[in-house]
Amino acid sequence: MKKEKGQFFNDVYEVTKLIPFGRVTSYGAIANYLGAKGNARMVGWALNGAGKYPEVPAHRVVNSQGILSGRHYFGPGDEMKEQLEAEGLMVKDDKIIDFKKHFWDPSTELP
DNA sequence: CTTTTGACGGGGG
DNA sequence: TCCCCCGCCAAAA
Numbered sequence: 001m002k003k004e005k006g007q008f009f010n011d012v013y014e015v016t017k018l019i020p021f022g023r024v025t026s027y028g029a030i031a032n033y034l035g036a037k038g039n040a041r042m043v044g045w046a047l048n049g050a051g052k053y054p055e056v057p058a059h060r061v062v063n064s065q066g067i068l069s070g071r072h073y074f075g076p077g078d079e080m081k082e083q084l085e086a087e088g089l090m091v092k093d094d095k096i097i098d099f100k101k102h103f104w105d106p107s108t109e110l111p
Numbered sequence: 112c113t114t115t116t117g118a119c120g121g122g123g124g
Numbered sequence: 125t126c127c128c129c130c131g132c133c134a135a136a137a
Contacts, residue, residue: 006134006135008133008134008135009134009135026119026120027118027119027120028119028120028121031119031120031132036132036133036134037120037132038119038120038121038131038132038133039119039120039131039132039133039134040118040119040120040132041116041117041118041119041120041131041132041133041134042117042119042132042133042134042135043118043119044117044118044119045116045117045118045133045134045135046118046134046135047118048117048118048135049135058118061118062118063118063119063120064119064120064121068118069118069119070118071118072118073118074118
C-alpha cells in the first residue's frame with residue numbers, strides 16, 4: 001500500500017466513501033465523527049487531496065448550510081452540482097434543497 | 112525550520 | 125438580517 005500523507009486525510013476519505021447514495025453530510029459532521037470537532041476546515045482541506053481519489057464522493061460533502069462550498073475544485077464546470085442532481089438531490093443556486101432531509105450524520109448512522 | 116493558507120463553524124456587533 | 129472576526133489544527137510553500 002502507498003504511504004498516506006496523513007492519517008486525517010485517510011480518515012476523511014473513508015468516512016466520505018461511506019456516505020450512502022443520495023445522501024449528503026457536512027464538514028463539521030465529519031470532523032465531529034473524527035473527534036476533531038471544530039476543525040471542519042481540516043476536513044475540507046483533506047478533501048482537497050481527495051480530488052485525485054474517484055472513490056471519494058466528495059461532492060456529497062457540503063458545508064453546514066448545504067451549500068456546495070468547493071464545487072470549483074471538482075471540475076471546470078458545475079460538475080459537483082450535476083453529480084448531486086444525478087443522485088436525486090435538488091440543487092438550487094449551488095445549494096442543496098431539503099439538505100436537512102438528505103443529511104447523513106456519520107456519528108449517528110455509523111456504529 | 113517558520114509562515115500562510117484553508118472546500119468551515121460559530122459567535123458577536 | 126447582514127457583515128466581520130476568532131478559533132482549531134494540519135499540510136503546503
